[in-house]
Structures are given as C-alpha cells and as structure tokens.
Amino acid sequence: MIRVLIADDHTILRDGLKQILAECRDMVVAGEADNGLDALKKVREEEWGVVVLDMSMPGKSGIELVKQIKSEKPKLPILILSMHKEDQYAVRTLKAGASGYLCKDSASAQLVSAIRKVAGGGVFISPEVAEKLAFDLHHKSDAPPHTLLSDREHQVFMMLVQGKGLTEIADELNLSVKTVSTHKTRIQEKMNTNNLSALIKYAIKHGLLDEVGDLPD
Template identity: 65%
Template sequence: MIRVLIADDHAILRDGLKLILSECADMVVAGEAEDGDAVLAMIRDRDWDVLVLDMAMPGKSGIELLKRVKSERPRMPVLVLSMQDDSQYAVRSLKAGASGYVCKAGASAELVKAIRKVAAGGMFISPSIAENLAFGLSTNVEAPRHSLLTAREYEVFMLIASGHGTTAIANRLHLSVKTISTHKARIMEKMEFASTADLIKYALKHGLLENEDVVHK
C-alpha cells in the first residue's frame, strides 16, 4: 500500500485529489498538510511513501521547502504539484530533489500514474513539459545541459558562444577577468565541454543563437 501525504493549502483541491486516489486499491491518502510548517512536522513524525507537494503554500514553500524536505527525508519521493506549466521551473524542482513534476491542469489524468512511478523509484514529468525539454518519461530523465547553469553562468555562456573573449565579457558585465574565468570553468565542467568550439557548436545545435550571431575575429 502506497501511503500518500498531500500538501496543499486549498481544501477543495485536497478533497479532489483524495477522491481520485480513493479509487486506487494500492494507495491511500494517510495525511494532509495545508502549509510548509505542517509538512515538515508530519514528515518528522511519520514515514511516507510519497509526498504530493504544492509549490505555492503560505509560509515556507516552493524550492526552499522542497530542499528542506529532502534534507530531512532524502529517500522519500516528492511529487511536485504546481500551477506552473514551465519547463525551467520543473528542472529547478528536479535539481532540488523532486522525483516528479505534475501540472495541476493535468493532475486528474496523470496523478495516479505519477505516484506509482515515483513510489517505485522512478521519475515522472507531465508530458506537456517533457516535450518542451525533450524529456523521456523514464527513470533516466535528462534536461538540456544549459539548464544546469545559473542565470549568470548562462549569460556568460551566451557571450562566449557568440565569440566574445574573457576580457570583453568582463568589461560588458562589469566583473573582473578572474570572475569571468571562474564562470567559464564552471560552465565547461557542468556542460562537459572540452573546448570553446564545443560550446559554440552546442549553442548553434540547440537554437540558442544563429550563425550570424557569432562574432568572427
């Protein structure tokens, strides 16, 4: 039996989710939480097979709450339930430790399958988001390499891909050359590139810039 904890601040939505899951013989909603503090209290008090977590609740919520939950219960699968039909937000949730991401708009059709998948150790992403990121709905979900970058790293990445040198980027962003060099090293490591040429080829291949955007020296 899959014991589910539902965390959402809207009682009507919790009731709807319970109704959906009540038809499944292999799972039971064994607890409910309406804010972040209640979530933390309940995961400390009992073991759960799956936490279905709304990302917009009063108090502690979102990525901050998700990270806190995973720090206290690293082996507990968390299925994010969000209004955000945003592929990059989904990626941030996965990076923070979520095992799955379901949009509320499609919850009635996807929830049961998603809970079973993450409870079994797999990962699940709503198909609409999976298509945007070329995700495969399998245990080996992979996001585009550039989604691993921070906002600043992505900015530096795009300038490097456009053919700008370290000094030029430093002047443009009002940062030191050393800082830009550090960003570049992290970008190369995260994206597993051996050379700047590899970085430029990646940007072109993924449509991040056109050939005419590259500065030819």
C-alpha cells in the first residue's frame, strides 16, 4: 500500500486529489499539509510512500523545500504538482531531487499513474512538459534567457516579478538586502534588461506568471 502525503495550500484541490485516489486499492491518502513547514513536519514524523507537493505554498516551498526533504529523507519520492507547464520548472525540481513533475491541469488523468511510477522508483514527467523539454534540448542556442539563471537567481526573479521588494525577499529567504540586490543585478544582466517592468513583461510573455497586477512605472 502506497501511503501518500498531499501538500497543497488549497483545500478544494486536496479534496479533489483525494477523490481521484479514493478508488485506488494500492494507495491511500494518509496525510495532508497546507504549507511547507507542516509538510516537512509530517515527513519527519511518519513514513510515506510518496509526497505529492505543490510547487508554491506559504512559507518554505518549491526547490528549497524539495532539497530539504531529500536531504533528510533521500529515498522518499516527491511528485511535484504545479500550475506551470514551463519545462525549466520541471528541470529545476528534478535536479533538486524530485522524482516527478505533473501539471495541475493534467492531474485528473495522470495523477494515479504518476504516483505509481515514482513510488516504484521511476521518474515521471507529464507528456506536454516532456515534449517541450525535448524541443528545447534540440534548440539550445535558442534557449530563453531565464534558463541561464541559477536556482537562487530564478527564485529571486520570480519573487521580483510577483511584486515583492528587496527587503521582503531578503526576509523570506533569510538573506541580506545587499545579497538580494546583487542577485537582482545579475538577473538583469543575464536577462539583458535594467528595469523591473521589462522583467514582468518577459515573465508574462513566457508564461511564467498566470496573472499580475499593474506593471510598475
């Protein structure tokens, strides 16, 4: 029996995932978490077959959370559940230690097979992401600038385009404002721009953000 921990900050989504898995005789949803710290606590307290982990939750989340879980439970399979079809998200999570990457809009059709695959020691990537990844591998010279960012730079980049200031980012990542400012400078150099508005427009164009508010001046 595969014991599944579902970590997502949306109750409706967790309920939907539980409903999908309810009729599977080889797995059971034995725990839930609605934030990164709670997910980490449950991972430490019990043994799990698979953790289904939302990419974006309050507190610790994303690449940082994947790395911490794998450092403490190296054999525990993690299936990332994300709204993003962007292949670079998949690549970064797999490099961090995740065993699979599933887009949320494909969950109803692929969740069961994805859990079975990673629980059995395999790697799962949804077909739409795999197709895009294969295309990009054959067109490396055309790779978009954001793929050149390091994991930390990518994290800061996403927080910047979501409207967070340097001080707020520094507090959330436990970094100094000076360090965050340095990351911002490097991001702008790699992205070949010198203003936040251009970064936000880039993020929208490449589907890195679903929706944002008014662009800054």
